[in-house]
Amino acid sequence: MSERQGDIVTFDNVGLRYGTDPEVLRNLSFTLYPGSFYFLTGASGAGKTSLLKLLYLSQRPSRGAIRMFGKDIITMPREDLPAFRRRLGTVFQDFRLIDHLSAFDNVALPLRIAGVREDDLQKPVADMLDWVGLTHRADAVPATLSGGEQQRVAIARAVIGRPELLVADEPTGNVDPEMALKLLRLFEALNRLGTTVIVATHDVHLLKKVPNSLIMRLDKGRLFDPTGALRFPPRPGGTPASGAAAAATGSAE
Numbered sequence: 001m002s003e004r005q006g007d008i009v010t011f012d013n014v015g016l017r018y019g020t021d022p023e024v025l026r027n028l029s030f031t032l033y034p035g036s037f038y039f040l041t042g043a044s045g046a047g048k049t050s051l052l053k054l055l056y057l058s059q060r061p062s063r064g065a066i067r068m069f070g071k072d073i074i075t076m077p078r079e080d081l082p083a084f085r086r087r088l089g090t091v092f093q094d095f096r097l098i099d100h101l102s103a104f105d106n107v108a109l110p111l112r113i114a115g116v117r118e119d120d121l122q123k124p125v126a127d128m129l130d131w132v133g134l135t136h137r138a139d140a141v142p143a144t145l146s147g148g149e150q151q152r153v154a155i156a157r158a159v160i161g162r163p164e165l166l167v168a169d170e171p172t173g174n175v176d177p178e179m180a181l182k183l184l185r186l187f188e189a190l191n192r193l194g195t196t197v198i199v200a201t202h203d204v205h206l207l208k209k210v211p212n213s214l215i216m217r218l219d220k221g222r223l224f225d226p227t228g229a230l231r232f233p234p235r236p237g238g239t240p241a242s243g244a245a246a247a248a249t250g251s252a253e
């Protein structure tokens, strides 16, 4: 696969198996282009989380090549991984909040790791908690938060550092439709600031809510490209016309 300057991620014939089981991801070749917004869809067990694990570098592929931010991540020394991960924002399906830290401190974590001064992080963290509707829970530790509240803290933590790539696994699975829409708007706002976004979801209704999104559909470990989005770089200021709506209904496949 040829590499274009500035591509966020390229997969070239990637396969993944767990142990000696059959491959759960097969022959994945695609490019994520800077500044685009992707939805990753597919039935339960299709391999969405497995693909995201490859993207947030918690899993190495069994075969094939992956380049991220212009670097081959398969041959990259392990000690380089932490710095690399800081360029990613990740929303895990199981949230992975730090148990003994308050909601505020969980959200502040990426900024503290990045060396932002305490005076400078108070307002952005407070604003982010306000956006996700959790100002009144800022001092609460995760065990005392509902599932939906934990999910919102996890999202706030993932986006606050304005990562280059946001990887979100079912980020609206535990919230009501109104909050789901609000969180999508947050992802869109981040996307407009230049972050490439990939959101895994079962919820086909969500796809229609982001008009310029591109669709990746997994079926039994194989990737389908209903909008042609993965073969061609998106046009500046827009994406292939039929986009989300067609993919949501399967009409373009």
Ligand SMILES: Nc1ncnc2c1ncn2[C@@H]1O[C@H](COP(=O)(O)OP(=O)(O)OP(=O)(O)O)[C@@H](O)[C@H]1O
Pocket: 018, 021, 024, 042, 043, 044, 045, 046, 047, 048, 049, 050, 051
């Ligand atoms: N750690 C693991 N060890 C062995 N098999 C695994 C592991 N993780 C996932 N699998 C298997 O890989 C396949 C894909 O799972 P994955 O979680 O990636 O799918 P998914 O599309 O994210 O599903 P869901 O929507 O239910 O979260 C499934 O058959 C699953 O049982």
